Amino acid sequence: MKLAIAQMNSVVGAMQANAEHILVCAQEAYAQGARMLLTPELALCGYPPEDLLFRQDFYAANQRSLTWLISHLPSDMAVIIGHPHAVSGKRYNAASVIHSGNIQATYHKHILPNYSVFDEERYFEAGHLPVVFEWQGTRYGLMICADSWEPGPALQALQANAQVLLTINASPYHIQKQLTRYQVLRDRIKETGLPMIYANMVGGQDELVFDGTSFAMNSKGELMQELPAFESHLGYISLQQGQPLAADIPDTLSPEAAVYTALKLGLADYVNKNGFPGVVLGLSGGIDSALTLAIAVDALGKYRVKAVMMPSEFTASISLEDAALMAKLLGVEYSVLPIKPLFEGFCSTLAEEFAGQAFDTTEENLQARIRGMLLMAISNKFGSMVITTGNKSETAVGYSTLYGDMAGGFALIKDVPKTLVYKLAEYRNRLGMVIPERIITRAPSAELRADQTDQDSLPSYEILDGIMEAYVERDKSPEDIIRMGYAAKDVQRVTRLIDRNEYKRRQAAVGVRITERGFGKDRRYPITCRLAFE
Missing domain, CATH: 3.60.110.10 (Carbon-nitrogen hydrolase)
Known part of the structure; x- marks a missing residue:
């Protein structure tokens, strides 16, 4: 039969x-x-x-x-x-x-x-x-x-x-x-x-x-x-x-190929089933937005994807060069919208309010929110959905800005740890080089202040991702994680950041789930909570 x-x-x-x-x-x-x-x-x-x-x-x-x-x-x-x-x-x-x-x-x-x-x-x-x-x-x-x-x-x-x-x-x-x-x-x-x-x-x-x-x-x-x-x-x-x-059995996909394909399918179906004509995203010259752009083009085709570079006074020249090169390699519509005049206008308006206050994360977040506003304006005008570019590691510890880089309709790589982001970028380049090598090898940075790198305020991503996986996906206690060999100061910092930033994650866009426990339906923690894990 x-x-x-x-x-x-x-x-x-x-x-x-x-x-x-x-x-x-x-x-x-x-x-x-x-x-x-x-x-x-x-x-x-x-x-x-x-x-x-x-x-x-x-x-x-x-x-x-x-x-x-x-x-x-x-x-x-x-x-x-x-x-x-x-x-x-x-x-x-x-x-x-x-x-x-x-x-x-x-x-x-x-x-x-x-x-x-x-x-x-x-x-x-x-x-x-x-x-x-x-x-x-x-x-x-x-x-x-x-x-x-x-x-x-x-x-x-x-x-x-x-x-x-x-x-x-x-x-x-x-x-x-x-x-x-x-x-x-x-x-x-x-x-x-x-x-x-x-x-x-x-x-x-x-x-x-x-x-x-x-x-x-x-x-x-x-x-x-x-x-x-x-x-x-x-x-x-x-x-x-x-x-x-017995019959012929297809070759098993590698873990990176399977995740990449899942992300493509998740994005394509979300866009197509909901009737969006295409997508728009901020291209920073960094690894996260580069991977997001590559997946979007593979999922939807280059004519349905627009990339926007929004440089500030802190944006490195190599970021501008690498973003432009990647947009050219993929053949997408590409715009450069400098935010320095807008940032200066906001700072001027707030000057009296902020008199005597030093430059801090307020001004960093202001730049991210200006970029979010520009992307949402493009979305409103042309109907394309904004894809956010934050990864799971950043989402976990709150290394993102509400109403800034979190603003959008779909968070494509929100369940992809940073260490896996690099593996996926390398996997995509093996199929055909579309992500400039310098984007993969340079130190990651939000470029919201001078000489900034992610590791200024976070442990290395190998350490962060290991702690996050144990705490979020396996419900290990901080003590259990320390016994796994992680430094107590790193465990305490990462787990506290994860707990403190539930309020941000609750407001984030949906995105493709590729791990056994993502932020969303999988993990439902109270925002208001005083339970202290000793």
């Missing part, structure tokens, strides 16, 4: 468009000889629909699209569709088995994740019953995403005489996530002795990116087939007596 997986990029709320896409996949798969099609979790409405799930008209729209789809699907094909299901006053994350013009069975997700970026207990009731259906002589057990991460649902399907386990998913990407999925499914295979087919969503949805990489394993836990990462794809798996047969 030939099975198809629609590794599709659903748009949240676009039920009819999603249904039409499923139909196209079903028709193409049928023409290629497939007699079963799997779609991802909540493929009909997109994932995650969040508080749309509280609206009755949302379920009505889903039902209309589902009814339309059922009436158009090939009658002698089994199609598994992920969709929300409201029944008897309860809401379920569901998957329905459709063939012969009818819903033959509907499965309700058993295990509702309520951690990290997931809030499913807020929206859904948990199901309890297995769904096992027979198709062309084989019995298939159906599961949804988190049901595969614990043994219960798989064992229930086995007890109901399933011979193959099907799991449909909306599993978001983070670094090395696929290796975890392999291990989880191998655990279920070891417990049940059954082969498994894993169908996953692809695409960007706000801060989440879904990487696809759907796959099949035989009853020995051997990887037999895998679909491409980060691509919408209609893939096929041949089954013989329920066992998936």
Whole structure:
């Protein structure tokens, strides 16, 4: 039997468009000889629909699209569709088995994740019953995403005489996530002795990116087939007596290639799904804005990206030279808007107010806010969205300016630590040199005062990123981190800065999540808090 997986990029709320896409996949798969099609979790409405799930008209729209789809699907094909299901006053994350013009069975997700970026207990009731259906002589057990991460649902399907386990998913990407999925499914295979087919969503949805990489394993836990990462794809798996047969498997992306591709996909989908004509960003001659520009051009094309250099009296000549060179290499529209006259005007207006006060971070932040205003003015005039360029390390310790370099609609690299920024820049240059080498090798600086470098006020980024990863992503205490070998003064400084700057992060734009725990849905800390970690 030939099975198809629609590794599709659903748009949240676009039920009819999603249904039409499923139909196209079903028709193409049928023409290629497939007699079963799997779609991802909540493929009909997109994932995650969040508080749309509280609206009755949302379920009505889903039902209309589902009814339309059922009436158009090939009658002698089994199609598994992920969709929300409201029944008897309860809401379920569901998957329905459709063939012969009818819903033959509907499965309700058993295990509702309520951690990290997931809030499913807020929206859904948990199901309890297995769904096992027979198709062309084989019995298939159906599961949804988190049901595969614990043994219960798989064992229930086995007890109901399933011979193959099907799991449909909306599993978001983070670094090395696929290796975890392999291990989880191998655990279920070891417990049940059954082969498994894993169908996953692809695409960007706000801060989440879904990487696809759907796959099949035989009853020995051997990887037999895998679909491409980060691509919408209609893939096929041949089954013989329920066992998936071996086929060519795409090469695994390197960690840097995977992150870079995730960032491209996240940006492209955010811009395109929200209808922006393009993007604009401030190009400083530094590594963060350089990487951001490269990703933006790769994601959207050079004609949809504008770069703006906004030099001040503290901007080094090499920054001007490197920014201009990079804009030329990428072929983007490029403007130079000096901010010195504007800065002097603000300082003149504030002179009496600030009489007797020394130049400090107030004047540094004023320059950043002038730049933010200029970028937002360009955005307002032409409709392009402003991309901010701050990385995760800066976001963690508050090395950014509210309403300045934080002003914008999408924070592309907000979950990328500084040390990874350099690796991604080097990766991109291996594909073709677009980031001048001097941008990568020179000491990073905000250039908001004379002779400034980031390390004037921060430990080295290797140290900062190590402390941040332990504190933010693994919830290690400062004492634990010191025992890991970091200097106490560095740990105390970094962790205090992280805690103090929650108020800034709460006001930041959304951006692509690529680590296991980003700033956003993953990490929800109170802004007002006096808890002191000793």
